[in-house]
Amino acid sequence: MERKENLYGVFENLLKIKNECSYEIFSECGISDITVKQIEYLKTIDEHGKLTFTGLAQITKNSKPTITEMINKFVKMECAYREKSAEDGRIYYICLTEKGQMIARSEKYALMKLIERISDVLEATEMETLIRILKKIK
Amino acid sequence: MERKENLYGVFENLLKIKNECSYEIFSECGISDITVKQIEYLKTIDEHGKLTFTGLAQITKNSKPTITEMINKFVKMECAYREKSAEDGRIYYICLTEKGQMIARSEKYALMKLIERISDVLEATEMETLIRILKKIK
DNA sequence: ATATGTTAGGTTAATGCTAACTAATTAAAG
DNA sequence: CTTTAATTAGTTAGCATTAACCTAACATAT
Structure with a gap:
């Protein structure tokens, strides 16, 4: 019982x-009032790489004007930019800036920061013991 | 390097x-479209115990009508209810239902579920090793 | 008279929509 | 092989809904 506590x-x-690491990442990006939805969009864009407006509309099941509006917001926030296709002049790819990527990957980066901090403190053998034990949890 | 990975x-x-445990808790409550703000309010109410409308307004730095509206929503969602003060007929205390408490404490409960799962799998000695090692992280 | 909570009637911003548009590309017809 | 017609990509305009706020005015209790 006490062990569990x-x-x-x-x-x-x-x-x-x-969480502190997460917070740091957002602070570094100078972004304070981003919404949950917006982070979701950034993650989707990041995961799919070069996406078109129509593509993002299909994936997120929204209309194209909704995507235009969202991307315009992201451009203002310096999280994304348009890249015109060389083959087809009608097509624009949605690309994330470094800032946009930071936010899209904030969870990952926060975990990486935590791992960094753990490995700074622990000995190699302790790290291995930790991994061995925690691998048992499914 | 590989150890970190x-x-x-x-x-x-x-x-x-x-996260799965968190999701389970929200599913059990039958609540799907709660907002981040609302969870914050529930947490504040839970942390402060019996709060009045004026009290919650002061803590959250909102006007009283905002609180009335929010609590009305919570009542509809079966997350909170009013309890009239016995001493002062003007005062109503804001109380959380079980559902409201579940949501306010979802983070805690999810972590507890995780610990439960860990302790199901590990031996007592492993638990102790885990605690000893992880206590080093500050 | 004063304090508590409610009602009425707003505002702003986020997130979505349809319809109509421009520009670019592709397909069809002469 | 052009020239035109149809199609596709993204944008603009204009609107709806909802969350989360507000002030002013109110009823009720102290």
Whole structure:
């Protein structure tokens, strides 16, 4: 019982650190009032790479004007930009800026920062023990 | 280098499990389209215990009508209810239903579920090793 | 008289839509 | 092989809905 409480405590601490790392990433990007929806869009764009407006509309099941509006917002926020297709003059690809990528990947980067911090503190053998134990959880 | 990647993998897995637990909690409550703001309000109410409308307005720095409106929503969602003060007939306390508490504490409960799952799988000695190692992270 | 909560009647911003448009490309017909 | 017609990509204009706020005015209780 007490073991569980202790474990709860240490995990709570780890999650707190991870959240701080997340917060840092958003601060660095100078973005404070982004919405959950917008982060979702950025993730979708990031995952699919070069997407067209029509493509993003289909994936997110929205109309094309909705996508235009969203991308215009992202351009203003310096999170995305348009890249004209060389083959077809009607097509524009949606590309993420570094800032846009940071936000899209903020979860990943926060976890990476946490891992960095863990590996700074632990010995090699401890790292291995940790991995061995935690691999058991499915 | 490889150790870090492995550790990233196992933590990613743990977080995924925790997210599933979170999702389960919201599903059990039958609530799908709650907003981030609303969860924040529920957390504030939960943390402060019996709060009045004026009290919640002060804490959240909103006007009283805003609070009335929000609580009305919560009542419809079966997350909160009013409790009339016995001493002062003007005062109503804001109380959370079980559902409201579940949502306010969803993070905690999800973490608890995760710990439960961990302790199901690990031996006592492994639990202790895990705690000892993770306590080093500050 | 004053404090508590409610009602009425707003605002702003996010997120979505349809219809109509321009520009570019492709297909068809002469 | 042009020239025209149809199609496709993205944009603009204009509108609807909802969340989350507000002030002013109110009823009720102290």
